[in-house]
Amino acid sequence: MDENDRYERARKRVENLKAFYIHLTVYVLVNIMLIIINMVTEPNELWFIYPLVGWGIGLIAHGLSVFSVGLFGPAWEEKKIKEYMDKDKRK
Template sequence: MEKDEKYLRAKRRVQNLKAFYIHLVVYILVNMMLFVINLSSDAGNWWFIYPLGGWGIGVIIHGLTTFTSGKFGADWEEKKIKEYMEKDK
């Protein structure tokens, strides 16, 4: 029973890390798009910095609450689950 709890806890941590990476990628892509739109519509008025800064604060907070590092790949999730389970021993 305890092993199942460790597995679920580790899986939850991995899901949180995965969610952070997805959040970061979406942040970068959307803000790149907003930058291009800003350049093509009104290059003198740099309005794209407002969503960049506001959303950036959210990404930083999300990253600080995640406190992990790793590379996102095909076997990454299982590798992280095993890593967290080993730390829990």
């Protein structure tokens, strides 16, 4: 892998990390607002939990994809990259 390829992969990872941090920030801010609205308007019904949990599941999935945790880690990435490069050579 040459210097340009390494740079491009690192740049893409930084973009993905930045997108995750933006997603996390929006999640926290919006859910704080929803909690406040819920407590002011209907303190006996805690409806803010539903968007908090639902969106939280999506945020966790996003984080797992960005941080390459578990099954889809760096070794898997390298294997797939080589596989696709070999497939392109044969065409």
